[in-house]
Amino acid sequence: MNAGDVLETRTFTVTRADLVAYADASGDHNPIHQDEDVARSVGLPGVIAHGMYTLALVGRAVAEWTGGAEVVDLGAKFTSPVVVPAEGGAEVVVGGTVKSVADGLVTLALEVTCEGQKVLGMPKAVVREATVRA
């Protein structure tokens, strides 16, 4: 990987069933990720994906781009909710470029959107260069 490389954009569909599976696997059973009425009662537009679900999709894209390289840093602000409809799903689009390769680390610049709107603020992923298989 070299600075400036554009990585193949990944599109992931998130369904309500995915959120149920994620709640079970992660232990986060916050009802705002399952129940429309509870979500609306706290001012959300509807059932939203766990922020960590969206961040996990970033981790997935990074793993696919780098052949499962060792992740050193991963994080983001959850600036806009991913609203998941009861039917069908929400499409989360993860775009990336290689921002820098220095000191044995590859830093990726990311853009993560849903319905054309950015859902993550200052997303960051750094992997160890020696472990990249791409």
Added chain:
Amino acid sequence: MPVDPSLVGRAFPAPAPLSVTPERVSAFAAAVGHPAGPGEPGDVVPPTFPIVLAFDAMQAFLDAERIDLHRIVHGEQRFAYARPLAVGDELSATLTVTGLRQIGGADIIATASEITDATGAVVCTGKATLVHSAGSEAGA
């Protein structure tokens, strides 16, 4: 009810260690579609997996402060990893409240989590903000 400002600096351990088993890892990886490695199913631990333990520590904090989970939205999460997570790890976590401020009727709670293995070595550290909307009691 706003969150008690004297919370800043207090630490909340997760109630129990977490065993990183192939079953747990494969359920988590399947839920988010994380790609499998060449080895056995459940070999590849997704990087966001430590949230399982960080969440336990957060829940301990919410329980202690009688904060309803459904009034919490995750504002930010960052992890820095000292080493890759591995199946067989026995992880413990402690969450510390590092800051608290109010914006427009919401509490912005800043936290730091330290996740250690059975030897006590730090495996990863997490930084998170939790947004607590006090809301109107009638709404819920």
